[in-house]
Amino acid sequence: MIARLTLHFTLEDSNRKRAEIRLNLREDTTFAQVGQWVASMEAALSLLSDCAIVKAEAKYSFALFGQQEASSTSDCSLVLYVFLGNDTEQASISVLSPRILPVDVVGPYRGFRLAMEAFQLPSVQSALGLITTNSFTPIGNSWIAANYIGSYNRESPS
């Protein structure tokens, strides 16, 4: 559910200082209509301001209603590196406050080994599958999930 749609314009003066002007739009405005909005506002702003109009951004905000667990903490994260097959493009995904997973590992390289154990779990595999099929690399390619390597830095639960 889209809770808010805002249109932001960034303007720049001769000292390269920037300022933003913002406008709220109807949530049912389509991506194509946003393009029309940008064109008409740019034309109007250029007559009103002597700044350079640097860029515009339309931000669609979706309100989500997830629950948080009492144990959640942003002090730890699960970092997933998703490599492409030919290794020319790679990106990482860092998940804040990973769930305490039903695996435990002791000894050297604990974080690395814990992450590797975690990756074998069906629930984690399922979540990773959703991410790789519903998102793309930063330049718009499909993920070729050749490998996952992670670091899991939550302290072991007592």
Place this chain on the structure above:
Amino acid sequence: MALTRDLSLPLQASFTLSDNNGKNGLMGFWLPNALTVLEAGTYIASLETALIGLSDARVERATITLTFTQDVGYTYIAPPSSEVERKLSVRFLDATGFYGFKSEVPSPRFTLEVDGTNNVPITNPALSLFADAVVNGPIGPGNGGQTYGGRDLTRIDSATVIHRNRKA
């Protein structure tokens, strides 16, 4: 001059997660660029499910950002007198006249000002064009800008030149 969206680049989507101490973290994803808003919503829902499976923080909100940048040949140079701290504060109202929205245009052109006052007449042609763009938008009446509470803006109320770093 034309702000355009590079359709060769994917859409940016970011999720805000909050932990039990109220601290937030952001996660970024990229989605296909040819999606409609509705289709993008289904991608958001799938990624939300994945994040709930991986994280015990609250998946609080998601934002899709469409970015428009200037063409390569854009050469406009702001004049030396331009200054973003100087603003044209434009107030718009809804049909009831009780709810409004203030928009601050950086570095308004000096030609807008009338000697001896900071008020800009709302009949000024450049201001009228801006007001029409905000109130009616490119699609027409009823599809224009809104207040923070989602009320349609129906008219311009006032326009005043202000300066952030100077006392009046």
